[in-house]
Amino acid sequence: MFAAISRSESAVPNSKAGSPGPPRSVGAVRIAFLGVGTRTALADLHQQGCMKARLPRSYDGDPLTAILINTAGGLTGGDDVETTVEWGAGAQACFSTQAAERIYRSSGGAALIRNRLTAGAGAAAEWLPQETILFDAGRFRRETEVDLDPHSRFLAVESVVLGRKAMGETIRTGMIADRWSVRVGGRLVWLDAFRLEDDLAAQIARPAVLAGAGAYATVIAQASGPDAVLAAIREGVGADGGASRRGPLVVGRVTAPDGDALRLRLAALIPALRRVVTGQPARLPRVFRI
16 A cells, blocks of 8 residues: 655765764654545554554544654654655544654754655545744754645645744754645645755744744645635734645645744634534644643
8 A cells, every 4th residue: 555665875874984873763654544434444554663653532523533653752863754644535534743843953964754645535634743843953854745636625734833932942053944745636736845054043034934933834725615715724824924726725824923822823723724624623633732
């Protein structure tokens, strides 16, 4: 069902040729959901290294939910993790995370994060991880590839926090390389490559980049009623972001002064989008804590 995972040799650098480098976290989760009548079942699960998945019980109409756990407690330069999720035809499931992912100071290289998401006909697929927190001098490269059937419903909300303001943290340097590619019916519909490197403080302050915002989120949705989705995102983000149509997709961005403010905005936006995009109850996944 899944293609073999490939690992880039350059993702885990050694300190010297012929000598072992410092320990690195390497892990992968592959999970598949299958629609069985009106139910959704787990079709396949593979766990490797530091990456684990758990499926807690669902209550009060919540969809089947998978929770990703990074037992390493965070990522740093040279770490290499991959998550592959397949929503089969008619499957309805949410994929989230146990906690925020943390990108710590790097002593060399970048953490590599690869996400592969596929949704079949009639699927209601939700990709709702908690935020990624970047620490000063942290470096990460994330590649998210999405393949959607034209008749699937899909909601993704991915957020990044640039240091924890409440802890007095500031971001001066580091790297963010965040690439999304979305195909619908095999055709590339949206490609976005966001990259900041070295003097992050100066780049974040630029009006055309983040205008000094300390946190931001990307929203991607495909639904049978894209105009309603577009209106819901625009209402939810107000002047702190925007949204537009990209063929069958609706793509939005929201910014906030810090991670706490972003979480409060997403606490209102995500439930509204779950209702209009995937038809799920208008509430946050239970693993979220606001």
